[in-house]
Amino acid sequence: MNLPIFGLGTFRLTGPQVIDSVRLALALGYRAIDTAQIYGNEAEIGQAINESGLPAEQVFLTTKIWTANYAADRLVPSLRESLDKLRRDQVDLCLIHWPAPGQAIQPAEYLDALAEAQALGLARRIGLSNFNIAGTRDAIERLGPGIIACNQIELSPYLQNRALVDFLRSQHIAVTSYMTLAYGKVLADPLLQGIADKHQASVAQVALAWAMQLGHAVIPSSTRREHLAANLLARDLSLDSEDMNAIAGLDRGGREVDPEGLAPVWD
Known part of the structure; x- marks a missing residue:
């Protein structure tokens, strides 16, 4: 299964809320779910997927290893625990969540x-999340070319991360954009609203379509059926070159997520 370009994010969704979100999304046609050990919702996601009746191979599942499990004797056991919660023998993609330069475990x-987890068949593909150019380059040198499948990074019209994106593209590493709506800040942008009006679309659909048109995967989250359904329609929205050039001008380095001790020195 190739890395899907559209999926459901589950950050900050727990308990019955995440069960409902995943259940609704799968019923609407979503076939990729993104989670992480630190989200505390893997068991609920496993339950929702299981109750959907969909075969496991039809739902692309990503999880991310948390920093507390980076040690050589913890990563594989922690992934096995995640798989138990997710009711899977294997995830489709397993990522290192943060480079975490402030902790003792070295990359x-x-x-x-992580490579051992893949060799054991616990993850079909492996990759990174929130790594800068230097960290990604070091990972490639450590694991070899063609092993790192993805780098999941914050990316929105206000934070376009061009240097990192260009480097990842040169290395044939897929980009997954999270926080594509910049915590909802882009929804009030007058330029994006104008493009949305032009296409009879929503601003959220424009932002998601913009990222996908650049070749990035997106993983927006929602708990409401109407928003889940509307987000999905972004796959069918085609922006023209005028739209794309206008959105390119919105980049202002507007980073929303920058946790001390976990984040690298950004490019």
Whole structure:
């Protein structure tokens, strides 16, 4: 299964809320779900997928290893625990959640452990999340070319991350955009609203379509059926070159997520 370009994010969704979100999304046609160990919702996601009746191979599942599990003797066992919660023998994609330069575990240790998890068949593909150019380059040197499948990064019309994106593209590493709506800030943008009006679409659909048209995957989250359905329609929205050039001008380095001790020095 190729890396899907559209999926459901589940950050900050827990308990019955995440069960309902995943259940609704799958019923509407979503076939990719993104989670992480630190989200505390893997068991509920596993339950919702299981109750959907869809075969496991039809739902692309991504999880991310949390920093507490980076040690060589913890990463694989922690992924096995995640798989138990998710009711899977294997995830489609497993990512290192943050480079976490502020902690004692060195990248070589957790990268080797991640590669071991893949070799054991616990993850079909492996990758990174929130890594800068230097960190990604080091990971490629450690694991070899063609191993890192994805880097999941914050990316929105206000944070277009061009240097990192260009580097990842040169290395044939897929980009997954999270926070594509910048915590909802882009929804009030007059330029994006004008483009939305032009296409009889919503601003959210424009932002998501923009990212996908650049070749990035997106993983918006919602708990409301109407928003889940509307987001899905972004796949059918085609922006013209005038639209894309106008959105390119919105980049202002507007980063929303920058946790001390976890984040790298950004490009």
